[in-house]
Amino acid sequence: MKRNLMFAVAPLCAGLFVSVPLPALGATISGSGLSVTVNETNGSYSVSAAKSNWKFAGTLGAKLSNLATQTKSDRLGSYQEISFDWKDEDNWHGAIRTYQNRPLIAFDVASPKGGLGPTPDFPSFTALPRDLRKLSFSDGAFSPPAFRLNQTSTPWLLFDDAGQTAILSPASDFLVSQMHGDGGGLLASGLNAQVSPLPAGFTHRSFLVVGDGINSTFRSWGDAITDTSGKARPADDADLSVKYLGYWTDNGAFYYYNYDLDKGYTKTLLDLQQHYKERKIPLHYMQLDSWWYQKSLRASNGAIQTTKNTKLPVGTWNAYGGTLDYTASPFLFPQGMKAFNTDLGMPFMVHGRWLDPTGPYRRNYKLSGVVSVDPRWWNERMSYLKNNGVFSYEQDWLSDIYGNTPAMASDLSVGPAFADNMARSAQENGLTLQYCMATPRFFLQGAKYPNLTTIRTSGDRFERGKWNNFLYTSMFADVLRVRPWTDVFNSTESGNLTIAALSSGPVGVGDEIGKESTEALMSTCRADGVLVKPGAPLMPTDASILADARGDKRPLVASTYTDNGQRVGYLFAYPRTDDKPSFSMKPADLGLTGTVYAYDITTKTAKKVEAETTSEENFGQQGWMAYALAPVGRSGIAFLGDISKIVGTGKQRIASVNDEAGKLTVQVVLAANEPSVTLHGYSATAPQATSPNGIVAPVQYDAATGHFTISLSPATNARPTLSNGDSVNMVTMVLTTTR
Numbered sequence: 001m002k003r004n005l006m007f008a009v010a011p012l013c014a015g016l017f018v019s020v021p022l023p024a025l026g027a028t029i030s031g032s033g034l035s036v037t038v039n040e041t042n043g044s045y046s047v048s049a050a051k052s053n054w055k056f057a058g059t060l061g062a063k064l065s066n067l068a069t070q071t072k073s074d075r076l077g078s079y080q081e082i083s084f085d086w087k088d089e090d091n092w093h094g095a096i097r098t099y100q101n102r103p104l105i106a107f108d109v110a111s112p113k114g115g116l117g118p119t120p121d122f123p124s125f126t127a128l129p130r131d132l133r134k135l136s137f138s139d140g141a142f143s144p145p146a147f148r149l150n151q152t153s154t155p156w157l158l159f160d161d162a163g164q165t166a167i168l169s170p171a172s173d174f175l176v177s178q179m180h181g182d183g184g185g186l187l188a189s190g191l192n193a194q195v196s197p198l199p200a201g202f203t204h205r206s207f208l209v210v211g212d213g214i215n216s217t218f219r220s221w222g223d224a225i226t227d228t229s230g231k232a233r234p235a236d237d238a239d240l241s242v243k244y245l246g247y248w249t250d251n252g253a254f255y256y257y258n259y260d261l262d263k264g265y266t267k268t269l270l271d272l273q274q275h276y277k278e279r280k281i282p283l284h285y286m287q288l289d290s291w292w293y294q295k296s297l298r299a300s301n302g303a304i305q306t307t308k309n310t311k312l313p314v315g316t317w318n319a320y321g322g323t324l325d326y327t328a329s330p331f332l333f334p335q336g337m338k339a340f341n342t343d344l345g346m347p348f349m350v351h352g353r354w355l356d357p358t359g360p361y362r363r364n365y366k367l368s369g370v371v372s373v374d375p376r377w378w379n380e381r382m383s384y385l386k387n388n389g390v391f392s393y394e395q396d397w398l399s400d401i402y403g404n405t406p407a408m409a410s411d412l413s414v415g416p417a418f419a420d421n422m423a424r425s426a427q428e429n430g431l432t433l434q435y436c437m438a439t440p441r442f443f444l445q446g447a448k449y450p451n452l453t454t455i456r457t458s459g460d461r462f463e464r465g466k467w468n469n470f471l472y473t474s475m476f477a478d479v480l481r482v483r484p485w486t487d488v489f490n491s492t493e494s495g496n497l498t499i500a501a502l503s504s505g506p507v508g509v510g511d512e513i514g515k516e517s518t519e520a521l522m523s524t525c526r527a528d529g530v531l532v533k534p535g536a537p538l539m540p541t542d543a544s545i546l547a548d549a550r551g552d553k554r555p556l557v558a559s560t561y562t563d564n565g566q567r568v569g570y571l572f573a574y575p576r577t578d579d580k581p582s583f584s585m586k587p588a589d590l591g592l593t594g595t596v597y598a599y600d601i602t603t604k605t606a607k608k609v610e611a612e613t614t615s616e617e618n619f620g621q622q623g624w625m626a627y628a629l630a631p632v633g634r635s636g637i638a639f640l641g642d643i644s645k646i647v648g649t650g651k652q653r654i655a656s657v658n659d660e661a662g663k664l665t666v667q668v669v670l671a672a673n674e675p676s677v678t679l680h681g682y683s684a685t686a687p688q689a690t691s692p693n694g695i696v697a698p699v700q701y702d703a704a705t706g707h708f709t710i711s712l713s714p715a716t717n718a719r720p721t722l723s724n725g726d727s728v729n730m731v732t733m734v735l736t737t738t739r
Contacts, residue, residue, distance in 0.1 A: 027069050029080035031098035034105055034210060038082050038096065040064045045096065045123070047105055049210045052164040056187065056208070057127040060094070060120070062086040076227055077101045090115050094122060103217070104224050105208045106171065107189070114200035121180055121190035123168070123206065132158040132166070133549035134183050135214075137476055141399040141437035142459055145472035147549050153177040154440035155221060155476075156187070157214065159549070163542050164210075165217035171205040171225060174444035175408055175415030194410040202412070214542045215475065222479025225447050233481040234453040236533065236652065237724050239432040240391050241349055241485075241506040242453055244284035244529040245521065247272070248488040249291070250351065252461025253510025257291050257309040257318065265291070265332045266340050272513050273344055279518050282529030285391065287349040287508065292337075294329055296321040296356040300370050300400040322356030322370060326381050328388070341389030349392040349434065350385060354401050369405025373417035378425035386429040392453070393426055396436040415445070423449040434485065440476070447480045454505055457484040462496050468576065471558045474503065474537045484537050491517045495574070497524065498601070498626050501646040502538040502560055502570055507531055523646050528671035528726055532642065532650035534560040534570055541589055555583040555619075559590050562649040565657035566633055567591060568640070570647065573617070574624035582618045587611040587629050594631055597638035597682040597706075601626040601646060606682065606707060608632075630681065633659035636737040638682040639666065643709060653677070655730065664735040668694075668712060672720040672727035676713040679733070682706045687735040693718065694731035710735075 025040040033050045043060035064084040071080050076099055083095040093110040109122040137143040139152035149156050155169035156179055168189055170177035176195045180188040189206035207224055211217035226232075237243040249255045249269075259268040269286065276283050294316035297305045308320045317329035328337035341348065354370035355361055366374040385393060407414040419442070426433055427450070434454040435442055446452040455477050458470035466487075474484035483505035489496035491509045500507045501524045509516065525531050538560045540548075547554040555575040562568050569590030573583045587596040588611040599606040602622060609615060611631070619625055628648060630638035639657060641648030648654075655667040664687075670677055686701040689710050697711035714729040721728060 025067075027067060027082045029069060029082055029096070029098050031080060031100045032103045034098055034103060036082065036096050036098055036105060038064070038067070038084065040067045040084070043086055046127075047123075047208065047210075049166075051212065052129075052160075052210065054129045054164070054166065054210065055127070056123070056125040056129075056166070058123055058125040058188075060086050060122075062088060075230070076104070076106075076224060079106075088120070092120065102224060103209055103211045103220055107206045107208070108203050110201065110203040111198040112201065114198050114202065117196040117198040118191035118193060119198065119202075119204050121188040122204075123208065124180075124186070124188035124190075126186055128183075128187050129158075129160075129166075130184075132160055132183065133546065134158055135545065135549060136179075137440045137443070137473065139439050141439070142456060142469065143438060143440045143443055143473050143476060144469045147551075149179065149181065149183045150440075151179055151181075152440055153444060154179060155218075156183065157218065158183055158187075159214050159217075159546070161546060161550075163213050163546070165212070165214050167207075167209045167217060167221040169207055169221065169225075170444065171207040171228065173204050173412065175402075175419070175441050176410070176412060177204075177441070177444075192409050195412065196410065199412070214545050215539065218475060218479050222447075222481070225444070225479075226481045229448045231447055231450055231481050234483055236504075236531075238453045238483070240285040240347060241287075241432075241434070241508070242483055243531060245282060245525045245531060246285045246287065246349070246506060246508045247276070247283050248287040248289075248508040248510045250287060250289040250460070250488055250510070253289075253488045254512040254515075255510065256289055257312065259312075261312070266343075270343055273346065275513050276516075279516075280527070281516065281518055281521055282525065282527065283346060284529045285347050285349060286344065287351070287394070289351045290320075290353055290396070291317055292328055292332065292350065293317070293323065293352075294325040294327065295319040295353075296324050296359060298322050298356050298358065300354045300397065300404045302357070322354050322359060323352070323361075324356050324359045326352065327384065337388040347389050347391040349394060350390050351394050351396055353397045354404070368407050368414050368418070369401070371401055371405055371418045373414060373421065375421045375425065378421040379428075382425040382429040382431060385431060390431060392432040392434060393422075394434040394436055395422060398435060398438045398442045400437070402439060402441065415441075419445050419449075423451060427451045435482075443476055443480055443482075446482055452482055454485045455482045456487060458487055460487055462486040462489040462500075463493075464495060464574075467495075467499060467574065468556060470499070471538060471540050471556065475539045478537045478539065490515070491520045494520065494602070494622065495624050498646055499538060499572060500524070501531070502534055502572060502626075504533045504535070504537045504560070523644060526652060526669075526671045527674045528728075530652050530671070530726060532645045532647050532652045534647050534650060535562050536560050538570070538572055543584075543589060553577050553580070555580050557583055557585075561590065562647065562651065562654075564649065564651050564654050566631065566639065566659050568631075568649045569629040571627045571629060572624065573619075575619060582616045583625070584614050585609075585617050585627070586614040590629060592629055592631050595638075597630045597632060597640070599628045599630070599640055601628055604643075606705065608682070608706075632682065633664065634661045635659050635664040635735065636662065636683055636685070637664045637687060637735055639664060639679075639735075640681045641679060643678045643680040648680075662737055666733050666735075668731045668733060669723070670714060670729045670731060672729065674729075676711050678709055678711050680707065680709045683708055683735075683737050685738050687737050689733060689735050691731060691733045694733065696733065
């Protein structure tokens with residue numbers, strides 16, 4: 001850290017003085033390969049990145065005063081800071097921080113005395129690296145990706161063909177923030193133009209992150225956002241929808257505004273639950289969509305709608321407008337929602353939408369536009385849900401809610417009053433949240449809430465046309481520590497099911513009774529319904545993102561992994577044009593080294609490949625490919641886990657792996673109602689299998705391919721133990737090889 005002083009004159013010889021071009025009055029700070037320089041005389045500032053040799057520069061257009069530097073720390077770590085004041089039509093205070101252990105720069109602009117808004121854009125770079133690729137998220141439902149810079153509250157990702165990446169975004173006041181510029185001549189972060197007034201002491205913050213690799217830099221940016229708020233990544237058992245297999249009745253499900261007229265809605269769903277029990281399909285919760293509560297025919301924009309399903313009885317439940325009474329329809333639930341919950345024997349995730357702007361709630365609660373900003377309303381509704389068997393609340397129609405609640409865009413308090421009260425009341429009642437139809441503003445706002453566990457990242461009724469947006473927007477969800485949710489599909493749709501299993505989020509289906517596939521559903525979970533999942537969501541690789549940014553129209557390749565002591569990569573690829581019959585696979589792109597065993601999850605065939613070698617893989621008849629990629633370890637074994645699961649090495653099945661020379665030790669988790677599990681992998685020679693607390697059947701080995709399978713059972717006298725609330729058997733298996 002240094003401070004440069006400027007002198008007007010310097011002696012040349014006795015009695016003669018001339019001016020010399022010494023450094024301007026200003027300050028420089030640095031940290032994690034980034035440096036910042038501020039010029040006090042003209043208000044210019046710049047950011048330089050050492051590795052990429054990039055420079056971003058802008059100006060406040062005014063002389064600065066009270067320039068000062070300091071070294072301190074906050075919850076993001078130790079930082080150096082330059083602070084200063086300046087004046088245009090109002091008085092402003094600014095600060096720039098560089099962090100010592102993060103590739104991060106924070107920009108603050110404050111209104112010390114308050115006044116009219118909005119604040120000036122800060123930073124506002126008018127000189128920046130040229131010809132960078134661009135990616136942001138669109139200002140619409142589900143925040144679809146776009147390879148351009150959308151002027152809304154969204155991170156802007158800019159990167160070159162080597163993967164060097166810069167990300168600029170708001171870091172506070174997300175519901176009233178807005179990015180400005182085109183990424184060519186202007187790159188700026190600020191507030192909506194209509195924001196006013198500003199209270200005294202108001203401060204708006206933006207973040208700039210510069211790093212190597214698109215996904216890794218995006219993760220660094222997300223860590224800065226979520227570490228600021230203190231949000232943790234939802235655990236694999238954060239709520240029932242994340243942990244277990246579930247059944248959904250939302251748009252695209254067979255029983256969405258649909259039931260057997262001879263039975264009624266509740267009896268139809270009770271029969272469905274019984275049907276699944278008889279087939280030993282372990283459902284643990286049911287989602288109830290907007291049909292369950294009482295609504296008007298008035299849309300969020302005031303337009304009058306028709307009855308939702310004209311083949312079913314007319315009533316406030318069978319309407320597609322705003323909420324009139326957020327309680328269970330007495331027509332559908334004559335004995336009440338609690339009685340249905342008791343009969344079903346499963347808890348609920350429930351849907352919620354906007355409030356009818358002319359409805360009865362307006363008389364007793366404070367509303368803005370089409371939502372409640374009154375904590376009393378949220379407290380009462382969340383308490384009602386808790387008392388009626390609900391574990392999670394899904395707030396839908398967020399894009400429409402924002403558009404039809406004008407004060408959210410201009411008033412600093414309205415958006416937080418809606419979102420904060422929802423999250424607080426839910427948490428106080430032990431409920432988690434799911435966001436649906438969220439714009440980027442709500443993705444960012446959700447980073448504040450520890451009980452926001454899931455978010456929809458694709459449109460209604462998951463299908464192939466929505467795969468692209470789901471995978472890209474899953475990146476956005478994941479870096480903000482929220483699990484992505486595909487939306488409902490049928491169990492026989494293998495591509496949808498595979499993506500859902502690899503997503504690390506919910507797996508929920510909506511089949512008609514009798515049309516479900518037991519085998520397919522059980523490929524995602526243990527016999528007790530616990531989902532077997534990877535360590536992170538399935539997301540596009542850097543190579544795919546770069547190809548898409550260039551407009552190459554290659555097949556999309558997405559990946560994830562498990563790491564329970566040995567890293568196993570999972571890859572999903574599919575073409576998006578008819579003239580691309582194959583894709584390029586390079587295991588090293590998934591963080592793997594050495595010799596790798598590539599197992600085709602769909603055809604159940606395998607081959608050995610080298611991690612650094614790129615191969616061309618043809619798509620099968622299904623038009624997509626999914627591989628598990630296991631490295632051949634020191635033991636000589638590439639271990640693939642449970643042969644019946646899409647994510648065979650998920651920690652819910654394989655708790656740990658210890659790889660040693662000639663020896664592999666694995667700890668296997670079996671549900672208490674699972675008699676055995678079949679494990680598999682590759683070895684150059686037939687492995688020997690033993691278990692100190694289990695029963696191992698003879699190893700089945702194919703000498704031609706090196707593939708082996710082993711059936712493992714708990715010991716006959718095994719006593720299940722509790723793990724994360726589930727009764728399980730933990731069985732150790734040891735594999736040895738002769739190399």
